[in-house]
Amino acid sequence: MNAALPDVGLPAQFVVDAFVASTLAEDLGTIGDITSNAVIPADARFTGVMDSRDPIVVAGLDLAEAFFRTLDPDVRIERLVQDGQQVAAGTILMRLEGAGRAMLTAERSALNTVQHLSGIATMTRSYVDAIAGTGAILLDTRKTIPGLRVLEKYATRMGGAQNHRMGLWDAAMIKDNHVAVAGGVAEAVRRARDAGIAHIIVEVDRIDQIAPALTAGATHLLLDNMPPAMLREAVALVGGRVPTEASGGVNLDTIRAIAETGVTYVSVGRLTQSAPAADIGLDFTTA
Numbered sequence: 001m002n003a004a005l006p007d008v009g010l011p012a013q014f015v016v017d018a019f020v021a022s023t024l025a026e027d028l029g030t031i032g033d034i035t036s037n038a039v040i041p042a043d044a045r046f047t048g049v050m051d052s053r054d055p056i057v058v059a060g061l062d063l064a065e066a067f068f069r070t071l072d073p074d075v076r077i078e079r080l081v082q083d084g085q086q087v088a089a090g091t092i093l094m095r096l097e098g099a100g101r102a103m104l105t106a107e108r109s110a111l112n113t114v115q116h117l118s119g120i121a122t123m124t125r126s127y128v129d130a131i132a133g134t135g136a137i138l139l140d141t142r143k144t145i146p147g148l149r150v151l152e153k154y155a156t157r158m159g160g161a162q163n164h165r166m167g168l169w170d171a172a173m174i175k176d177n178h179v180a181v182a183g184g185v186a187e188a189v190r191r192a193r194d195a196g197i198a199h200i201i202v203e204v205d206r207i208d209q210i211a212p213a214l215t216a217g218a219t220h221l222l223l224d225n226m227p228p229a230m231l232r233e234a235v236a237l238v239g240g241r242v243p244t245e246a247s248g249g250v251n252l253d254t255i256r257a258i259a260e261t262g263v264t265y266v267s268v269g270r271l272t273q274s275a276p277a278a279d280i281g282l283d284f285t286t287a
Contacts, residue, residue, distance in 0.1 A: 014150045020066045023109045033105040044100035046284060050093045050114070053279040057125045058093060059083050059158040060117035060151070064110035065094070071102035084158040086125065093280070107282050116148075117155040118278035124159025124271050130252055136259035136266050139164040139245065143269035152272045164267055171199040173222070185209050189216035201245075210237050223263065224248045231261035 027033075050064065058081050068075045075098030081087055093114075096103065128138050140156040141164055142149070153163045165171050172192045174185075182188035185202065192200045193216065202218040204210055205225055213221060223234050225248035238244055243264040250258060250268045259266050 014154075016063065016066050017070075019063070019151075020070050020109075023113075024067070024070065024106070027109055028105070033101070036101045036104045040100045040104060042101065045097065046100040046103035047095075047097045047286070048103065048282055048284045049095050050111075050280060050282045052087055052089060052091050052093060052118075053281060054089050055122075056087060056118045056278045056280070057121035057159050058085050058087060058114075058118055059121040059155040060114040061093060063113045063117075063151075067106040067110040067113070068096060068098060068103060071106045072098040074098065075102070084121070111280060111282060113151075115277040115280050116275075117151060117158075118280060120152055120155035120272060120275040121159035122278055123275040124156045124161045126252060127255060127268055127271065128160035130255050131259040131266065134256070134259035136246075136263055137162055139265045139267040140271050141247075141267050141269040142167070144272045156271050159271075161268075161271065162265075165201075171201055171220075172197045173201040173203065174218075175203045176205070176224075179203075184212070186212040186216040189213055189218050193217040203247075204234075207233060207237065210234060214238070214241060218242060220245065222247050222267075228257045228261050231258065231263060235262040 052058075061079060061081070061083055065077050065079070068077065075096055078095040079093075080095065081091065081093050087093070124138070124140075131138065138161040140153055140161050144152045149166070153166065157163060165173065174182075174188045174192060179185050179188050182191060185204065189200060189202055189212075199220065200218050201220040201222055202213040203222040203224050204213055205223075207230065210221065220243050221234070221238060222245045223231055226234060226246065231246055235244055244262075245265040245267055246258045246261070246263045247267045250266055251270070255266060255268070
């Protein structure tokens with residue numbers, strides 16, 4: 001078990017009941033689980049274990065439990081690990097015993113959720129480990145599946161990253177297209193500042209954009225697709241006046257060199273875009 005696990009509470013704005021209800025409605029349609037209803041006797045019981053077939057970082061167990069409890073409020077569940085915990089292949093995550101039809105109907109929705117979120121958490125931890133000791137902090141991005149942002153960003157936290165912007169509302173991020181339409185970096189930043197926005201992130205991909213951005217009032221610089229040598233130059237020029245964030249072209253082969261340039265943050269879109277699902281199963285047991 002980890003010496004210290006992250007805060008495992010889902011964000012307050014996420015409504016578990018609504019997520020579970022909409023997911024089950026998608027699976028059940030207007031008819032229901034015709035397989036379980038036909039094959040499983042109404043009074044049959046299901047005893048089983050949810051386990052991981054690979055080493056993973058766990059995320060999403062609260063949601064998995066909610067799926068089972070929604071269809072069988074009397075299900076007995078024994079949680080054996082916590083979200084944010086690294087576990088070895090073969091680890092049992094939870095034991096459960098409940099109505100057979102309900103458990104089998106909830107199985108896929110519960111597994112899909114835990115597999116997806118644990119996959120994100122596991123990939124995230126590999127990136128966190130890759131920059132250990134550099135002082136740089138790993139950030140996620142808004143490159144999330146529509147409708148799943150809160151959950152996917154929760155999973156990156158379980159893997160050890162920090163959340164970047166949750167949406168378009170919590171900070172200004174002035175990117176190249178904003179700059180092009182506004183007529184320049186300084187003008188774009190000035191307009192954001194005059195609008196009363198406190199947190200102004202500015203994407204720059206050239207060294208000569210840094211001074212105008214800072215002079216105009218940028219509070220955070222996103223250094224886009226800069227090679228390590230240019231990142232070092234940029235960090236030196238900023239001189240600690242605002243946080244710096246490296247982004248673009250970041251993978252497990254490149255992130256260490258990027259983090260060692262002295263940037264405050266490294267953001268990685270592939271954490272939520274490209275993480276493979278964790279191999280987790282639910283297996284019937286006789287005891």
